[in-house]
Amino acid sequence: MAFDFDFDLLRELTEASGVPGYEDRVRDRVRTVFEGAVDEVRTDSMGNVIGTVEGSGDYEVAVAAHMDEIGFMVKHVTDDGFLKVDALGGWDARVLRAQRVRVHTQQGDLTGVIGSVPPHTLSEEERETEDAVEDVVIDLGREADEVEEIVAVGDLVTMEQSTVKMGDTVTGKALDDRVCLFAMLESARELEDPEATVHFCATVQEEVGLRGAQALGVDVDPDLAVALDVTIASDTAGVAEDKQVTRLGEGTAVKLKDGSVITNPKVTRRLRDVAEAEGIEHQLEVLPSGGTDTAAFQKANGAKPVGAISIPTRYLHTVTETAHGDDIRSTIDLLTAFLASEDGGHDYSL
Known part of the structure; x- marks a missing residue:
């Protein structure tokens, strides 16, 4: 059951390039998937994509997952x-x-490498110096005059990595947050005749301050919002159990809090109730720091009830981010079942 989903689409999304503010390639793929799954697709001036499934009632739910990668x-x-x-x-x-x-240049994509000085030539002092992003130097393997002609200030750089199956897991770059974007798209394709109108929102610029979701929360103005993002799974050697946050293979994670939000307790309870009723494997997430689009929707256009579903992921913000296939499937299942059960009759006021 580890890969009971459209792995090819997941690979396409994760291998695509899309840094904050320049999510074009991912956005194009999202729009294509939405075209066959929702009733209306629109894009706003920031680049957020909203795919709406019209419900039979007046209640509206927003679901968000971000398209950008670091x-x-x-x-x-x-x-x-x-x-x-x-x-x-x-x-x-x-x-x-x-x-x-x-x-990524105007003339096309170029392969480069981030240089590294061989340890043989480093002094003891240099060996002890901490790495810093501002010290990164990219080598394109070209003469200076050719680089000057091709590359311009403002060109974008992403990590180069393929997405592959590894045992029961998927590993690659940009699972943050393309694996959750994928889960949202799969839910949009699987959701049938909901009573609530559901706005599936592929957001931009999350990695630089939840900017797309904050603007979108005002425009969409839902009655309830649920955001999807990856969360830490430090269930590896040498990490104390209380610092692991979540564990791979133990199900989707229902977020209780992170550094930006404390989710609505009633929404959290409902997510857990749905998971239990449907027999969906799940675990609870208490994340000490970090933030997600959940917080942006909570504060946009007045206080909103919010919930969050997370996919446990190892090695976040690297090119070897790793998630378990069963956790991906359980995330799709929980989101779809939760949306199908929303009819406006649940009171989330505190």
């Missing part, structure tokens, strides 16, 4: 033809050394 923007081309970059999103510089990247 990446970089070129800020300078050195006289020697190397690229200096500015981060788009939160990077741990330790994972960047010796990685392959794609530089």
Whole structure:
């Protein structure tokens, strides 16, 4: 059961490039999927895509998952033809050394590598120096004059990585948050004749401050919002159990809180009740830090009841993010069952 879903679509979404503010390639694929699954598709001026399934009642629910991935923007081309970059999103510089990247230019995509000095030539002092994103240098393997001709300040950089099956898991780049975007799209395709009108929202610029969802929450103005994002699964060697947050293979995660939001207790209870009634494997998430689109919808256009569903993921913000196939399936199932049961009759006021 580990891959009981459209893996090819998931691979397409994760391997596509789309940093904050420049989600075009992902947006095009999302619109194509929506065309065959929803009643109306629209895009706003920020680039959010909304696919609406019209319900038979007056109640409206928004579901959000973000399209953007962390990446970089070129800020300078050195006289020697190397690229200096500015981060788009939160990077741990330790994972960047010796990685392959794609530089997206007006003339097409170029392969590059983030340079790494051989340890043989480092002094003791240099060995102890901490890595920093501002020190990243990208080598395109070209002469300086050719680089100057092709690459411009403002060009975008993403990590280069394929998405593959690994045992019962999926691993690759940009599972944050394309694996949840995928789960949302699958739910849109599977949801049939809901009583509530459901707005499936593929949002932008989450990695730089939940910006797309904050604007979209005002425009859509739902009665209830549920956001999907990955969460930490540090269930690996050497990590204390109380710091693991979630574990791979133990089901979708119902978020109780993160650094940006405390979810509505009644919405959380309903999510858990639906999961239990449908026999959907699930676990609870208490995330010490970080933020998701959930918080943006909670505060937009007045207080809103919000809930959040998360997919446990190892090695977040690296090129080897890893999620379990069964957890992906249970996330699709819980979201779909929850939306199908929403009829406006549940009181989420506190």
